Structures are given as C-alpha cells and as structure tokens.
Amino acid sequence: MALPPRSVALAATDGMLHFELALAYEVFDAAPAAVRVPWYDVSVCGTQSVRVGRFRLDPDHGLDRLAHAGTVIVPALADVDEDPPTDLIEAVRAAHEAGARIVSLCTGAFVLAAAGLLDGLRATTHWAHTEQLAARHPRVTVDPDVLYVDNGNVLTSAGKAAAMDLCLHLVRRDHGSTIANIVARRLVVPPHRAGGQAQFVTTPVPARDDHPLADVIPWAMRHLDQPLTVEDMAHQANVSSRHLTRHFHAITGTTPLQWLLTQRIRRAQELLETTNDSVDTIATAAGMGTATTLRRHFRRMVGVPPDTYRQTFRP
The missing domain is CATH 1.10.10.60 (Homeodomain-like)
Known part of the structure; x- marks a missing residue:
C-alpha cells in the first residue's frame, strides 16, 4: 500500500536534467520556518550512481523504492529522442499501480507516457517537445498551451518555471493556499500561476x-x-x-x-x-x-x- 502523499520519491536516472530535480528537492525537502504542519519526507531513488547534467549523484534508494512512496516525481530527461530507461518505466508503472501520485516535470512526461499512465488523459510537456510527445504517444491528448495538467493522481508540467508552478500546486493541494504562499515567498517566486495559463508568453x-x-x-x-x-x-x-x-x-x-x-x-x-x-x-x-x-x-x-x-x- 502506498504511503501518504507527503512521502515523496524523486526518480533519478542517467541523462536527467539537474534543474528540475533540484527544484523539486528544494520545494519538498525542508519546510519554511513559519510552517508548523508535518512536512514531506523526501528521498532520491535511482540505480547506483547516476549522471544528472554534469554531476554525479548517489541516490538514497533504488528505483524499487518508488512503489512505496505516496508521491513520485519524475524530472526532465535531456534526450527525448531515445526511449526512457526500461527500469525507470517499470518502476513508475509499479508505483502507480501501488496507488502513488505520479508527477512529471517538463520532459519527464515521456516516461509517464511510455509507462501507459497518460493514455486517454490530457497532458503537457515543454512546448518544444509537445509535437514529438503527441506523435510518439497518440493515445495521449497533448496540450501545448498550458503550464501544467492535474488529472488527480497523474500530473504533468511544462518546462523549467512551470515545474515550479506544479510543485507549488501540489503543496497547495496538500497544505492549502496559505502555506503554499509561504513556500513561494521563501523561494521568491509568484505564489500561484493557474495551470491553464499559456506556456509561452511574449514578455x-x-x-x-x-x-x-x-x-x-x-x-x-x-x-x-x-x-x-x-x-x-x-x-x-x-x-x-x-x-x-x-x-x-x-x-x-x-x-x-x-x-x-x-x-x-x-x-x-x-x-x-x-x-x-x-x-x-x-x-x-x-x-x-x-x-x-x-x-x-x-x-x-x-x-x-x-x-x-x-x-x-x-x-
């Protein structure tokens, strides 16, 4: 049985981008001083030492740990021309079957789609890769014009700043608007951008x-x-x-x-x-x-x- 949503597992594998991984860790790892509610318990899960951007990272647990988390976050993949690693796909699918809330940031949506979790659902990813996601996974309704999509237990976001928007959205879902605003204030970012807002704006x-x-x-x-x-x-x-x-x-x-x-x-x-x-x-x-x-x-x-x-x- 999956743990409560505040048990957060960050899925790490070779070729992931460090920005989205670090962003999610920053949001969920430590509660701001003003927050007095039980906070998230974060772990990084992967296979041995993984390459994240130009860095090497030693995960806390193996990918099998994802099936015991309440929330699984899949950060961005640097190369979406190649299929995601099979062990990552299987671990994410197992976590979903165990009842975990599955979240992708940016091109992490390609992992969720490969696992079949987005079939019949609306989803998004970075605007530069939405056509590729739609072509590779025709059963997914890809929306290129939104910041993030919340399907309940399966959520996807666009790139970079939109990943922050989705992480704050999760905090708002779990703890309410007041605490989400406190987290945003600590990070010096806007407290809330609606998921339906356009990804790409002129200024x-x-x-x-x-x-x-x-x-x-x-x-x-x-x-x-x-x-x-x-x-x-x-x-x-x-x-x-x-x-x-x-x-x-x-x-x-x-x-x-x-x-x-x-x-x-x-x-x-x-x-x-x-x-x-x-x-x-x-x-x-x-x-x-x-x-x-x-x-x-x-x-x-x-x-x-x-x-x-x-x-x-x-x-």
Missing part, C-alpha cells in the same frame, strides 16, 4: 515601470472586493479595452477576466483557511458577489466546494 513580466500593466495589476489586487470589469482596468491603465487585453495576454498568457477570476478564487482560498467568515462574507470580500457564484466557480477551479476546502485546511 513574462512588464519590462518597464511605465508599462500599461505595471500599475493596473497591483491596483486590481487591492480592489478584488469590487465588481471590476475589463473597462475599469483599461481606464486605470489609460488604454483601450482591446489594448489592455492584448497586453494582458502578452504578459500573463491569459485574458483580464480569467486572471481576475483566478485572483478572486485565490483570495477566497486564503480567507477560507485563515478566517471563520461565512461563505457569503468571503464571496463579497473576493468580489464574487454571492455565495452561489463563489461556490460554482470555486468547485470548477479547485475541485471541491468552499466548505469542504475549509474543513480540509482548518482544524
């Missing part, structure tokens, strides 16, 4: 202080309790609604309204975790208007109703 952050979005994004965050519209944001940015939408997509990879909805849900999560306010009060504070509206969007985006979410993350 990831406003390049200049006078960029139209340099002021409007923090302004909107301060006014989430108000019924903001695209026109309101465009007026604040002193641009037309069309120009605002174009700038928003270039900077965030999504539309102003979708970005607003994501921020409102995040605010609701934080209030559900940290206050005893009613769902009606939280709906108002998050700018959702009514509890009915909040419940509808919250369940669609988070996967559970607000009351269930509160019971999960508040004693």
Whole structure:
C-alpha cells in the first residue's frame, strides 16, 4: 500500500536534467520556518550512481523504492529522442499501480507516457517537445498551451518555471493556499500561476515601470472586493479595452477576466483557511458577489466546494 502523499520519491536516472530535480528537492525537502504542519519526507531513488547534467549523484534508494512512496516525481530527461530507461518505466508503472501520485516535470512526461499512465488523459510537456510527445504517444491528448495538467493522481508540467508552478500546486493541494504562499515567498517566486495559463508568453513580466500593466495589476489586487470589469482596468491603465487585453495576454498568457477570476478564487482560498467568515462574507470580500457564484466557480477551479476546502485546511 502506498504511503501518504507527503512521502515523496524523486526518480533519478542517467541523462536527467539537474534543474528540475533540484527544484523539486528544494520545494519538498525542508519546510519554511513559519510552517508548523508535518512536512514531506523526501528521498532520491535511482540505480547506483547516476549522471544528472554534469554531476554525479548517489541516490538514497533504488528505483524499487518508488512503489512505496505516496508521491513520485519524475524530472526532465535531456534526450527525448531515445526511449526512457526500461527500469525507470517499470518502476513508475509499479508505483502507480501501488496507488502513488505520479508527477512529471517538463520532459519527464515521456516516461509517464511510455509507462501507459497518460493514455486517454490530457497532458503537457515543454512546448518544444509537445509535437514529438503527441506523435510518439497518440493515445495521449497533448496540450501545448498550458503550464501544467492535474488529472488527480497523474500530473504533468511544462518546462523549467512551470515545474515550479506544479510543485507549488501540489503543496497547495496538500497544505492549502496559505502555506503554499509561504513556500513561494521563501523561494521568491509568484505564489500561484493557474495551470491553464499559456506556456509561452511574449514578455513574462512588464519590462518597464511605465508599462500599461505595471500599475493596473497591483491596483486590481487591492480592489478584488469590487465588481471590476475589463473597462475599469483599461481606464486605470489609460488604454483601450482591446489594448489592455492584448497586453494582458502578452504578459500573463491569459485574458483580464480569467486572471481576475483566478485572483478572486485565490483570495477566497486564503480567507477560507485563515478566517471563520461565512461563505457569503468571503464571496463579497473576493468580489464574487454571492455565495452561489463563489461556490460554482470555486468547485470548477479547485475541485471541491468552499466548505469542504475549509474543513480540509482548518482544524
């Protein structure tokens, strides 16, 4: 039987990239000082000494240990033209059959696909390799336009920064938004980018202080309790609604309204975790208007109703 999700095994094999492996280790290995909940127990699993980038790494355990973990993370492979190692594929498949949550970062998705874990599911990988993944594994629905995909017990991410997004998403699933934000603050990264956000955006952050979005994004965050519209944001940015939408997509990879909805849900999560306010009060504070509206969007985006979410993350 698989251990709880907080038992994390990082699968290591020759030819893996060190960035994603180190990133996952950094997120899950040590809890920030402000966190007072049981944290993850991390181990690195592989076959003897493995080459990770230009480094040699001595794993803590063999690949057979994956079947005893609650969460298995498969970092990126440097060479996706070759089939993944057979022993890694078999170990990941065995872990899945034992009930583990299986997570791939970047091109680690090729391992999950080779193990058959993505058949019939939606998945993603680095945008430069999505066509290759789709061609090699036609039973997988490859989405090249998202940061990560959460199928419950099988999750995939795009490359590099998106791998961090997925790791923080897992922390948020396991421990709630407040603790995920603490982890993000320690790592000095954005606390949350929705998985459906585009992988490739023209400019990831406003390049200049006078960029139209340099002021409007923090302004909107301060006014989430108000019924903001695209026109309101465009007026604040002193641009037309069309120009605002174009700038928003270039900077965030999504539309102003979708970005607003994501921020409102995040605010609701934080209030559900940290206050005893009613769902009606939280709906108002998050700018959702009514509890009915909040419940509808919250369940669609988070996967559970607000009351269930509160019971999960508040004693």
